[in-house]
Each structure stands twice: as C-alpha cells, then as structure tokens.
C-alpha cells in the first residue's frame with residue numbers, strides 16, 4: 632500500500648496506471664535459435680524499449696520491470712557478466728532517446744554489491760531523466776521483494792520509527808518503490824505461474840496475468856491482449872462488488 636490512490640490519472644478505470652512485468656523466457660527463446668542465453672537477454676532489451684513506447688502510446692504512466700533478481704547471481708558467470716554488460720550497451724544506445732521522449736528511469740534494488748561502473752551508469756540514467764514525467768520506468772535490478780521489505784524496516788528503525796508507529800503506510804514510505812503507486816497489472820511472460828520474489832508488498836492487489844509468450848516475442852498485440860483482459864477484471868480490493876446503479880421507473 633502506497634500513498635497513491637488506485638484510480639488512474641488518465642480517468643479511464645479500465646486502463647492500468649501501473650503495469651509491472653517479469654520479463655521471463657529470454658534463455659529459452661535463445662536456445663530455440665541455438666544461440667547463447669545472453670543473446671535472448673540482448674533481444675529482450677529491445678523488447679523492453681518497444682514496450683516502453685507502447686505503454687506511453689496507451690497512456691500508461693508507470694512501467695516496472697524485473698531485470699535482475701537478488702537470486703540471479705546463481706546463474707553461470709558468463710550470463711551474469713553478460714547481463715551486467717547489457718546495461719552499459721542499453722544506456723549507450725537508448726538513454727538519449729528515452730530522455731527525449733519523456734521517460735523517467737528509476738533503478739530499484741540493492742546497489743551495494745554491484746560494480747562501481749554499474750553504480751555510475753545508474754546514477755547517470757537517473758539524473759539525466761529525473762525531470763521527465765510522461766512515463767516512469769522502474770528497473771528492478773539486484774532486487775528482491777523480501778530484500779525490499781527488510782531494507783524498508785531497517786531504514787525505518789534507523790530513523791527512529793517506533794514499533795507502535797510502524798504501520799503499513801509508514802513502512803510503505805521506506806519501500807524502494809515509494810515513488811510509484813502500487814501496480815494494477817502484473818504480467819509474467821514465459822509460461823511460469825509464480826511471481827518469484829517480485830514486488831511482494833506492492834502487488835498485494837495487482838491483477839495477475841500469465842502468458843506463455845517468451846519475453847523477446849512480447850509485442851504490442853500481446854500488450855493489448857493483456858490490457859483487454861485487465862479491462863474485464865472486477866477489482867474489489869477485498870471489498871464487495873459495487874451495487875448495480877438503481878434505475879428510476881418512469882411515471
């Protein structure tokens with residue numbers, strides 16, 4: 632729960648204000664083409680850029696993606712370093728255009744055990760785009776939902792927040808996603824039916840959508856299918872369905 636309301640700023644209740652995506656399936660996509668897994672991630676970056684553009688065109692204000700989890704360090708060394716290298720390639724290739732298009736990029740995750748070079752790249756991306764307002768792209772990198780809850784609690788305690796004061800709203804302010812409303816729609820590509828430690832706190836009432844589409848194949852048609860599915864959902868946030876409007880009989 633964040634300080635933001637769930638109502639979309641666009642005014643269209645059927646359009647999610649915040650979409651979150653687990654971009655899964657890059658490795659399998661590459662393997663099907665007899666290519667190294669890192670090639671799948673490379674194409675996945677292009678898919679991400681296309682998705683940012685598609686979200687902007689549809690009036691979605693927040694897009695959050697899971698790019699590297701706290702657990703992804705367990706992957707083979709060449710894949711880990713390939714993913715780190717891709718960040719620098721992506722920054723060199725896309726940052727200027729994204730900044731011009733009005734995208735604000737926020738990096739979400741533990742920056743302590745990443746390289747100085749990567750930290751510097753994050754700082755450049757964030758400072759270059761900080762005044763943009765059209766779409767906020769949160770890139771979760773070296774991120775885990777449990778890490779986020781723990782770091783929020785640690786920082787709150789360090790600030791002197793007492794046990795009695797530490798309610799949901801107070802803790803939300805310390806979460807790494809405090810700059811965004813809670814996600815309305817959480818999409819996972821790649822066919823697995825789990826959320827893998829992504830936005831555990833924030834996705835409490837997100838509508839979940841799982842698609843077998845591998846991330847590099849995700850495109851505007853897939854996004855539109857997901858949005859159409861979302862538009863048909865009834866969101867109750869733990870309440871009951873809104874009563875049907877009363878019709879007044881004509882006299």
Ligand code: FPP
Nearest residue numbers: 654655656657658659675676698717718721
């Ligand atoms: C999961 O697919 C995907 C990832 C672990 C990485 C996703 C990262 C990107 C698309 C690049 C992001 C880069 C920047 C610069 C933000 P998988 O490897 O688990 O695929 P599999 O399930 O088919 O093995």
